[in-house]
Amino acid sequence: MARYGMVIDLKRCYGCYACSMACKVANHTPPNVFWSRVLKGESGTFPNVVRQALPVLCFHCEDPGCVKVCPTKATYANDDGVVVIDKEVCVGCKYCMMGCPYGARYTVPEWKSYFPEGLPLSELEQFQKEAWEEKSGCGVATKCDFCTERREDGKEPSCVTACPADARIFGDLDNPDSEASQRIKRDRGFVLKPEQGTKPKVYYLPPR
Amino acid sequence: MASAVAISEGPLILGNKTPGIVTTDICSSLERTPAPSWWIAIAFSGSMLLLGLVAVAYQIATGIGTWGLNNTVGWAFDITNFVFWVGIGHAGTLISAVLFLFRQKWRTSVNRAAEAMTIFAVICAGLFPLIHMGRPWLAHWMAPYPNTRGSLWINFRSPLVWDFFAISTYFTISFVFWYVGLIPDMATLRDRLKAGWRKRVAGFFSLGWNGSFRTWLHYETVYLLLAGLATPLVLSVHTIVSWDFATSVIPGWHTTILPPYFVAGAIFSGMSMVLSLMLIARKTMRLEDYITTRHVGAMCKILIATGGMVAIAYLTEFVTALYSNNQYEQFAFMNRAMGPLCWSYWIMVGCNVLSPQLLWFKAVRSNMAVVFVVTIFINIGMWFERFVIIVTSLHRDYLPSNWTGYAPTWIEIATLVGSFGLFLTLFLLFCRFVPVIAMAEVKGVLSHGKKPH
Numbered sequence: 001m002a003r004y005g006m007v008i009d010l011k012r013c014y015g016c017y018a019c020s021m022a023c024k025v026a027n028h029t030p031p032n033v034f035w036s037r038v039l040k041g042e043s044g045t046f047p048n049v050v051r052q053a054l055p056v057l058c059f060h061c062e063d064p065g066c067v068k069v070c071p072t073k074a075t076y077a078n079d080d081g082v083v084v085i086d087k088e089v090c091v092g093c094k095y096c097m098m099g100c101p102y103g104a105r106y107t108v109p110e111w112k113s114y115f116p117e118g119l120p121l122s123e124l125e126q127f128q129k130e131a132w133e134e135k136s137g138c139g140v141a142t143k144c145d146f147c148t149e150r151r152e153d154g155k156e157p158s159c160v161t162a163c164p165a166d167a168r169i170f171g172d173l174d175n176p177d178s179e180a181s182q183r184i185k186r187d188r189g190f191v192l193k194p195e196q197g198t199k200p201k202v203y204y205l206p207p208r
Numbered sequence: 209m210a211s212a213v214a215i216s217e218g219p220l221i222l223g224n225k226t227p228g229i230v231t232t233d234i235c236s237s238l239e240r241t242p243a244p245s246w247w248i249a250i251a252f253s254g255s256m257l258l259l260g261l262v263a264v265a266y267q268i269a270t271g272i273g274t275w276g277l278n279n280t281v282g283w284a285f286d287i288t289n290f291v292f293w294v295g296i297g298h299a300g301t302l303i304s305a306v307l308f309l310f311r312q313k314w315r316t317s318v319n320r321a322a323e324a325m326t327i328f329a330v331i332c333a334g335l336f337p338l339i340h341m342g343r344p345w346l347a348h349w350m351a352p353y354p355n356t357r358g359s360l361w362i363n364f365r366s367p368l369v370w371d372f373f374a375i376s377t378y379f380t381i382s383f384v385f386w387y388v389g390l391i392p393d394m395a396t397l398r399d400r401l402k403a404g405w406r407k408r409v410a411g412f413f414s415l416g417w418n419g420s421f422r423t424w425l426h427y428e429t430v431y432l433l434l435a436g437l438a439t440p441l442v443l444s445v446h447t448i449v450s451w452d453f454a455t456s457v458i459p460g461w462h463t464t465i466l467p468p469y470f471v472a473g474a475i476f477s478g479m480s481m482v483l484s485l486m487l488i489a490r491k492t493m494r495l496e497d498y499i500t501t502r503h504v505g506a507m508c509k510i511l512i513a514t515g516g517m518v519a520i521a522y523l524t525e526f527v528t529a530l531y532s533n534n535q536y537e538q539f540a541f542m543n544r545a546m547g548p549l550c551w552s553y554w555i556m557v558g559c560n561v562l563s564p565q566l567l568w569f570k571a572v573r574s575n576m577a578v579v580f581v582v583t584i585f586i587n588i589g590m591w592f593e594r595f596v597i598i599v600t601s602l603h604r605d606y607l608p609s610n611w612t613g614y615a616p617t618w619i620e621i622a623t624l625v626g627s628f629g630l631f632l633t634l635f636l637l638f639c640r641f642v643p644v645i646a647m648a649e650v651k652g653v654l655s656h657g658k659k660p661h
Contacts, residue, residue, distance in 0.1 A: 032279070039609045056607075065457055071366040072349050091349050092272070092342020094282040095368055098602075101457045103280065103610045107342055109273030139271060139342025193606065196457055 003081040004146055005173040005201035006160070007180045007189060008055055011208060012167035015040055015053025022162030023057075026147055027135065028128040031114055033106045035144035036159045052207055055167075057159065058083065058104040058144035059192070059200030066096035066105065066141075075141065081173075081201060082146050090140035097141065101196045105143045108136070146170070173201060220314055220653045222497040227651045234643045235400055237493055242640060245492060253632035260626005263619045264339055272342055274619045280612045281602045284595075285620040286340035287452075289627055291594040292477070293333035294375065294449050295470075296631075298442065299478025300326025301382055304389070305438035308431075314506050316649040317498045320393075321489065322482045323386040324642070328634040329481075330379045332627045337371070339623070367451045374448035378441050385434045391417055391427065392648035446474040453597065460540035460601035465524055472517035476560070477590035479514065480583040483507050485635065487580045489644060498645050501574045508567040508579060511586065515564035518593075522561065536606060544600045548613065552592050553600065559589020 015038050023029065023036035036057040044050050060083045067075050067083065074090035077083050097105045111129050113121060121129065135149075136142040147157035155161065160168040171180030180203075183189065189203035225233070267274045277284055300322040307315040338347045349355075350372050352362050362369050395417035398410040417423060450470035453461035483504065490499040526545075529537040544553045563585040566572045573579060604611050638644070 037609075039607070068363075069366050069368070069456070070363055071368040071372075073361075073363045089349070090343070091346045092344075093337070093340070093350075093368060094342070095366065095452075097279070097282040098456045098458060098461075101606050103605060103607050106279050107272075107282070109271040109275075109277075109342065 001079050001174075002172040003174040003201070004151075005060070005081070005171065005180055005203065006057075006146075006157075007169040007171075007183050007203045007205060009167045009169070009183070009187075009205040010052065010054070011205065012165040013038075013053045013055055013163075014165055015051075015055075016164060018162045018164055019055055019057075019159035019168070022158040023144070026150065026158035027144075028131040029106075029136075029142075030108055030112050030128075030132060033108060033142070035104075035106070035142070050207075054204075055159075056102065056104070056192075057202065059102055059198070059202040060146065061198035061200045063197060063199050065099035065101065065196070065198055069095045069099040071095065082148070083143075084145050084148065085136075085141055085143065087135075087137040087140050087142075092139045092141070094141065101193055101198065102200075105141050107141055108132075108138050110138050220317070220500070220502065221650060222500055225497065225654060227654065230647055230650055230654070231396055231400070233498075234645050234647050235397060237639075238397070238641065238643065239401070243492075246636065246640065250633060250636045253629050253636060256625050256629025257633050258626075258629070259622050260624075260629050263622035263626060264335075267339065267619050267623070268344055272340070274617060276615050276617045276620060278612055278614070280605060280610045281599060281614040283340070283602065284599050284614050285616050285624060286336050288591065288594040288598050289624055290333050290336035290340075291449055291470075291598075292591045293329045293336070293627065293631075294446065295474035295477040295590060295594075296481045297326040297329035297333060297378070297382070297478065298446060298471075298474035299482045300324075300329075301378070301385070301438050301442045302475055302478065303482070304385055305435040306442055308435045309439060312506075313653045314503050316653050317495075317500075317503050317645055318482060318486055318507070319649070320386075320389065320642075320646040321486060321638075321644055322478075323382060323389065324638045325482060325485060325635065326382050326478075327379070327386060328631050328638075329478075330375060330382065331634070332631050334375060334379070335627065335630075337368070367448070367455050370448045371452060374445050378445045381434070381438045381441055385431075385438055387413075388427070388430055388434060389646055389649070390642065391415055392419075393643045393646060395419065396647060397643070442475075443471055446470040453601075458601050458605060459534075459536040460544070460597065463525065463528060463537075465521060465528065469518070469521035469525075472514050472521065473590060473593060476511060476514035476518055477586065479507055479510050480586035480590070483511070484580060484583040484587060487576055487583070489639065490576070493639070493644065495645065498650065501576075504576065504579055505570075505573045508573045511564050511583075512567050515560060515586070519561040522557065540601055540604065543604050544596055547600060547604065549596070549600045549603065553596050556589050556592040556596050559585040560593060563589070 017038050019036045020034055020038060023034070027035060029035060036055065039054040039056060040051065041054065042049060042051050060081060062081070064077065064083050067077060071093060072089050072091055075083065075085045075096055092107065094107060097107070111132060113119070113125055150157060156170045160170045169180045169183060171178035173181055175181060183205060184203045187205040189205055191200040191203055275285070303315050303322040304319045338344050341347060350362060350369060391414055394410050394414035398407060398414050401407040401410060447467040447470065450466040454463060454466040456462060486499055487504070490496060526541050529541040532538070544550070563582050566578065566582055599614050603614055
């Protein structure tokens with residue numbers, strides 16, 4: 001069985017937010033919900049200053065804190081290592097949000113439109129609302145699932161496809177010949193907050 | 209050579225009362241029509257309860273978006289109130305079980321009310337984890353029972369599941385303990401009341417008590433066994449509640465000091481709430497002979513001791529964070545004391561560390577008005593302690609891009625007010641229908657008929 005993971009090359013990422021947009025389009029997330037987002041930070045002192053983009057998403061950890069604390073086993077790791085949420089079993093206690101050191105989880109108390117309240121929903125918005133309620137739902141925990149539906153169709157997650165800089169590589173970390181495994185090995189891939197012991201499966205390649 | 213000096217503190221119950229007078233004193237307030245002050249009090253607490261019910265109904269119907277929570281501060285008023293009420297419910301078992309095993313006779317005047325308060329506080333506490341869920345109608349899914357939801361069994365690794373067991377066990381034992389202690393007094397009520405529904409109810413709950421030597425022997429044995437069973441729960445409940453935080457990864461939560469710190473804090477807050485309520489009951493129900501300055505003084509000394517433990521815990525947390533060389537922990541604690549919500553931290557320190565220091569003075573301990581004010585300060589401070597632990601840790605988590613603020617909505621405030629309404633309403637009903645003081649136990653510590661040494 002595969003053990004899916006992702007590699008993000010920080011040398012290539014220039015922080016265009018295409019991944020965030022693609023995620024929103026693919027998963028119909030409502031306002032204020034960003035399963036895939038880009039953090040920006042500055043480091044160094046003038047004149048040697050660098051502005052660095054850091055795309056983040058659910059890291060699908062091998063030892064996920066969220067899975068340990070879920071009282072109803074609503075969140076669990078699939079056989080392919082992808083951490084998912086069974087929205088039917090989640091009671092919405094939000095403990096998983098406390099258990100995730102990466103802030104990857106979101107709850108949506110009630111679905112909201114991007115447009116001011118009171119306006120009739122357009123056909124697209126109606127579709128987005130139904131799609132969100134079918135896949136994720138309100139009052140329960142939600143997060144990135146490496147685009148389950150797209151993977152079932154044999155496609156890569158939407159953020160990977162959309163990245164114009166080809167900064168994202170999705171693949172099987174158990175296969176030593178996969179591009180993801182090779183790049184982690186060759187370019188000294190690292191994870192965020194290794195001290196938390198969660199063993200994330202999203203790796204970063206150093207910016208320089 | 210040091211010589212032992214016996215210090216006589218005088219009788220526990222004043223007025224050289226006979227057992228008959230005790231019965232009359234305690235039962236008479238149950239048998240007469242309630243005073244206007246009782247009606248005013250219950251109307252007030254009932255209104256608070258109604259406000260809370262409206263807020264909860266609105267929240268369940270609309271969704272938890274009605275609260276001021278966000279993705280970073282996912283827990284705030286809800287869990288603060290939960291931990292606060294569990295803490296309030298702590299003193300009852302301490303007074304009834306631990307002090308019983310340690311043969312502290314002064315407990316007899318306050319144990320009934322403290323145990324009742326425990327039960328009511330745990331009811332209030334239990335409501336919050338239920339209503340804070342995104343889908344509160346599925347709260348029973350936290351309980352282990354065979355089901356067809358896919359995963360057949362709950363996750364026993366989750367501290368929330370441990371909470372479920374800790375609190376339900378605590379509630380059950382506290383309730384049974386309270387009820388067993390009530391049986392002889394229920395029989396007294398049954399024998400005093402005129403024929404009617406209240407006599408029938410008292411008769412039913414007195415379980416055929418006949419006051420024989422054999423009955424008393426069985427009763428004393430059961431009471432002692434229950435005290436032994438309940439004693440570990442005094443430590444376990446708040447230890448397990450603290451694990452909700454201590455086993456998590458959030459800076460400021462992930463620390464081994466939390467269990468003893470929470471237990472000391474819970475006894476501190478519970479004892480102060482018992483004192484607040486007993487001082488009101490003492491004044492309004494004219495129980496000055498039963499709840500004397502000696503009782504109040506003993507409880508004040510417990511407040512000083514547990515308040516000291518809490519103060520040491522506050523200090524130790526800082527030292528641990530500084531000594532750990534962990535930048536997240538260091539930041540979390542500096543943020544508590546100097547961040548945007550630092551006012552809540554200093555309210556906590558002022559109320560919990562500074563105000564109890566007044567109780568070192570005997571003149572203060574003997575002045576009921578000042579003691580009452582100090583206990584109110586401690587109640588406020590202990591609510592803020594939980595607010596500080598939960599909200600200030602969450603609002604500045606690992607990722608600066610997640611940092612946010614938190615402000616409660618009127619729904620959250622109304623829910624807190626409603627929980628106080630529920631607590632006070634239940635307590636007032638208890639004062640009206642159940643003997644507030646354990647008559648049978650008080651009769652055992654009377655000085656009447658005993659020769660002084």
